[in-house]
Amino acid sequence: MRQNGPVTSATRQPETPAFTVPPRLIATDLDGTLLRDDKSVSERTVAALAAAEEAGIEVFFVTGRPARWMDVVSDHVHGHGLAICGNGAAVVDLHGGPGTHRFVKIRELARENALDAVRLLRDAAPGTVYAVEQTYGFYQEPAYPKLHMEIPDLLAPAEQLLAPDAPGAQEPVLKILAYHPELDPDAFLSLARLAVGDRATITRSSPSALLEISGPGVSKASTLALCCAERGISHEEVVAFGDMPNDVEMLTWAGQSYAMGNAHPDVIAAASGRTVANNDDGVAVVIERILAQRS
Numbered sequence: 001m002r003q004n005g006p007v008t009s010a011t012r013q014p015e016t017p018a019f020t021v022p023p024r025l026i027a028t029d030l031d032g033t034l035l036r037d038d039k040s041v042s043e044r045t046v047a048a049l050a051a052a053e054e055a056g057i058e059v060f061f062v063t064g065r066p067a068r069w070m071d072v073v074s075d076h077v078h079g080h081g082l083a084i085c086g087n088g089a090a091v092v093d094l095h096g097g098p099g100t101h102r103f104v105k106i107r108e109l110a111r112e113n114a115l116d117a118v119r120l121l122r123d124a125a126p127g128t129v130y131a132v133e134q135t136y137g138f139y140q141e142p143a144y145p146k147l148h149m150e151i152p153d154l155l156a157p158a159e160q161l162l163a164p165d166a167p168g169a170q171e172p173v174l175k176i177l178a179y180h181p182e183l184d185p186d187a188f189l190s191l192a193r194l195a196v197g198d199r200a201t202i203t204r205s206s207p208s209a210l211l212e213i214s215g216p217g218v219s220k221a222s223t224l225a226l227c228c229a230e231r232g233i234s235h236e237e238v239v240a241f242g243d244m245p246n247d248v249e250m251l252t253w254a255g256q257s258y259a260m261g262n263a264h265p266d267v268i269a270a271a272s273g274r275t276v277a278n279n280d281d282g283v284a285v286v287i288e289r290i291l292a293q294r295s
Contacts, residue, residue, distance in 0.1 A: 021255055023290060024237040026052055027084075027224055028283055029250075030063040030073065031205065032243040033260055036279050039072055048284035051291055060084060060227065062220045064205045064212055064246050066133055066174070067092045067101045086133065087203060087246050088223035089174035089214050103135060107223060108172035109200065109215040111162045117200045117213050118158045121178055124195035125188065130158035131177040137168045144179060147210060178211040185209045189245065203246040212246065221249035239290065241275070241283050242267055258286055 026049075028034045035041060049059055061073055061083040067090060070083055081095040082104065091105035114132075121128050131140035131152070139161045140152045154167055162173070180188050188209040192202045201214045228238060240247075240254035243263040248270045251257035259268040261277035268274060275282035 021236045022294065023057055023239045023256065024233050025058045025060060025228060025231070025239070026287065027060045027062045027220075027238055027240040027250060027254065029220075029242040029244070029247050030061055030065060032262060032278050033241050033247075034061070034278070034283050035072060041073060042281050042284070044281045045284040048281075048287040048291075052287050055291055055294060057290075058231070058233075060224065062088075062224055062240075062250060066138075067094075067103070067135075070094055070101065082227070084220060084223050084227065086174040087201075087205075087212055087214055088219045088221070090135070091223065091227060105223070105226070106135065106172050106174070107215055107218045109175055109213065109218070111164070111169075111173060113199050113215065114162050114173055114176050114213070115159065117176065117178075117196045117202075118162070120195045120199070121192055124191055125180055125183060127182065128178050128180050130161075130179075132158065132161045133174045133177065134168055134171045135174060137171060139166075139168070140177075144177075145181075147177075147179065147206075147208070174214070176213045178213060180209040183209045203248075205244040205246040219249045220246060221253040224250055225253065239286070241286070242271070243278065258282070 034045060052059055063085055064087045065085055067085045081093050083092050083094050085092050089107050090103055093102040093104050118130055129141045129144045131138065131144050137153045138150060139154045141158055142155045160166060185204060185208060189202065189204050189211060192211050196202060198216055200216060201218050202211055204211050235253050236255035238254040239256040240250050241258050242251050243260040245264055245266050248266055251267065251271045256273065257271040258273045258275045259271035260275060260282050275286050
């Protein structure tokens with residue numbers, strides 16, 4: 001299923017957590033949030049996630065990672081088994097483990113929008129290099145650095161990778177990645193948003209100047225809102241966790257939201273609460289408190 005329409009209800013201003021509303025869904029980012037810095041999931045966190053599911057609270061992993069990188073949590077999938085990947089570009093069924101996932105929903109980046117973004121950002125920030133993330137393929141420009149532990153399927157200029165007759169042209173583009181070797185990460189993000197405008201959604205989750213460019217209106221928040229609407233769950237019944245700018249919209253949308261102790265300043269400003277750092281099991285700390293209050 002392909003869907004690329006905006007969900008206007010997915011952005012609100014932060015407010016005090018509505019502790020009187022029992023949560024029905026936990027939405028958590030992975031890197032820098034649920035995962036420790038060594039990419040492990042602690043025993044405490046595993047136990048907290050299982051206890052939440054047992055108490056009837058659904059858990060959604062909501063990440064910028066592609067589906068093929070979800071092996072870090074594949075052993076901890078409960079219930080529905082769904083995860084939101086690519087900053088909202090895909091909803092994936094993780095049942096069956098790595099390599100056997102199924103795309104349930106795709107919100108692609110149209111190739112013409114991607115080409116516009118590449119052109120406009122090249123003009124605004126000379127020296128920008130690109131990679132293209134598709135449902136099952138990863139392609140990059142020759143100058144794009146080895147930021148990901150994988151071998152690209154093809155090396156070519158972005159304009160060729162996104163051409164109508166490019167290899168994998170029948171496969172949806174989930175997002176493009178834009179890297180600049182010299183610019184400050186936050187400055188690069190601001191510049192890119194100004195240059196590209198409403199042709200795409202631009203965010204970042206890396207400490208380096210690496211931007212993630214998705215279709216218009218596509219974000220963790222808007223796709224999470226779609227998944228919640230399908231389940232009859234309101235934003236007041238959602239508890240969300242995050243640490244980087246790509247989590248901001250999700251944290252402002254959720255009824256209760258927590259910035260990690262290691263979070264970016266924009267995330268701290270957006271969240272309605274704060275927990276300890278990812279290495280100190282900040283997600284588990286809050287889940288344990290929620291379950292204690294329920295009992």
